[in-house]
Amino acid sequence: MRARTVALLLTAALVVYLFLLADRGFALVKTGTGVGVALGAGVLLLPVLGVWVVVMTWRNGLQVQRLSRRLDAEGALPDVSDLPRRPSGRVDREAADAWFEDRRAEVEADQGNWRVWYKLAYAYDIAGDRSRARETMKKAIELEAADR
Structure with missing residues (x-):
C-alpha cells in the first residue's frame, strides 16, 4: 500500500474522530449548565486544533513532495543506496x-x-x-x- 493511501486513510479516520468529538462538545454545550458549557467549549477546541494540525501536515507534505519531484526531474535526488546499512535497514x-x-x-x-x-x-x-x-x-x- 502506498504511503499516500495510508495517509489518506488515517486522515479520514481522524476526520471521523474529530467529527464525533465535536458532536460530544456540542452535546455538552446544549446541557446549558455552566460546567457543561465550559467543558463543551474546551472539547470543541480539540477538533479545531486537530483540523489545523491535519491541514498543516498535509500542506508540508505536499510542499516536500513538490521539491522531491523537482529534484527527481533534475536527476539530483539524494541517493544513499550505496551507504552501509544495519540489519534493521537503517543507514549505519x-x-x-x-x-x-x-x-x-x-x-x-x-x-x-x-x-x-x-x-x-x-x-x-x-x-x-x-x-x-x-x-x-x-x-x-x-x-x-x-x-x-
Whole structure:
C-alpha cells in the first residue's frame, strides 16, 4: 500500500474522530449548565486544533513532495543506496554522519540554494534527527518558493 493511501486513510479516520468529538462538545454545550458549557467549549477546541494540525501536515507534505519531484526531474535526488546499512535497514550511524558532514559543507558553500538544504534535511533524517530535518526542510521550502 502506498504511503499516500495510508495517509489518506488515517486522515479520514481522524476526520471521523474529530467529527464525533465535536458532536460530544456540542452535546455538552446544549446541557446549558455552566460546567457543561465550559467543558463543551474546551472539547470543541480539540477538533479545531486537530483540523489545523491535519491541514498543516498535509500542506508540508505536499510542499516536500513538490521539491522531491523537482529534484527527481533534475536527476539530483539524494541517493544513499550505496551507504552501509544495519540489519534493521537503517543507514549505519558512522556512514550517515559522514554523509551528513558532506551535505553540511555543501550548505555552507551555497546557503541560498534550496537543493542543498533539501539534501541536508535528508541527511538529518537518515542520521535520526527528525526535528532538525523538519526545520531544515522548512528552510528548503522557503528558498524554493523565493526561487520560483
